[in-house]
Amino acid sequence: MQTRALREQPPVDLARSAELAGTPFFAQTDYQCGPAALATVLAAAGFPADPGELGPQVFLPARTGTLQIEMIAGARRAGAVATRVPATLEAVLREVQAGHPVVVLQNLGLSWIPAWHYAVLVGYDIAAGEVLLRSGTTRREAMTMRTFEHTWKRSGSWAFVALPPGQWPVTVQEAAAVEAGVGFERVAPPSQAVAVYRSALARWPANLSLAMGLGNSLHASGDLRGAAEVFRAAATQHRSAPAWINLSGTLLELGEKGAALEAARSAQASGDAAWQVQSDAALQEALGQR
């Protein structure tokens, strides 16, 4: 029981209480707790947010509810980076302490008759054993921390934070950052994706996916020189076939045929069977240009 553990032995660097009183409130209508919760965190992060507009995007009438995927995608389409936070009570409390309201998925019913509900965690009080939520039509819903923990656990402790590109949840873990970056890249303008990947690489410089994301985003934004530099660094650092392949392609576009061929050969030489087909294609492209 995380609540009891937290109350008995609170971490020294976790504030005893916090409340993000300035978090906006959008009362939900009908089944649309998803759009209301999403609008809340988007507005808190400085993005324009209208539950009425978000509704058609994220709400699925056939299911009378919003899939988690749609919540995350909805945040991204609005320009925010939606990042999963670790599935622990301490993590979501730390996010609140850091000024980040957290979208949480609760099961307010039973495990076999679920009543899914999205709410926004905006405060907590360890001594009182309470959390504060923007929930449904209640601006400031106080719930015992115990009940919150139970209802949240039944959703698999699913939660995310929505922030401007370049910012990350304080409890973010590497894999969640990669997932967030890759998802964001799919819908965002390349320059924004560049900002996201750069900030992530600063924290996790050894991550290949993040480096590839940065290179691809630079390429998509038209900075071929920058992209090539990133691909070359990643290829050397990781001896990575996809990095060599993308370096080769970018160099071809820059008109550097000799260097492109060299890179394509390096891709082949890496001997990674998973990338064989694409390495071959890159080599053919590099040769075809001569």
Next chain:
Amino acid sequence: MKRSTRWTASLVAACLSFAGLMQTAQATLVATEQVAASEGVRSATAQRDYVNATLARDDVAAGLAERGVSVEQARARVAALTDDEVAVVAHTLDTAPAGASDVLGVILTVFIVLLITDILGFTKVFPFTRSIR
């Protein structure tokens, strides 16, 4: 070759090589998502796509049909799963051998549980069940 034909041939050849020079090499880059997946980070969407793609396999669909379950019903069931549940199904499909009978085993287990809960009245996923409550 007649002179006019040779002339045409060299003109065509010149045009082709000129077109080759003019062609902006739009390189085919490996997508970030593919690298991330190879590094073990597959998004929730990708996992759902993967499970749905498995359902769409001919042999799996045939096996389901034999047991009176349509692909649409299977899809609806998957759609009702939370992301973490989908991840579990995806992982089980990943680690199970790829034969249709093994895949069916995984999917049917998910189904049977839900049929029972429908009949007992705890859920209402399948339209054809009549709950006892």
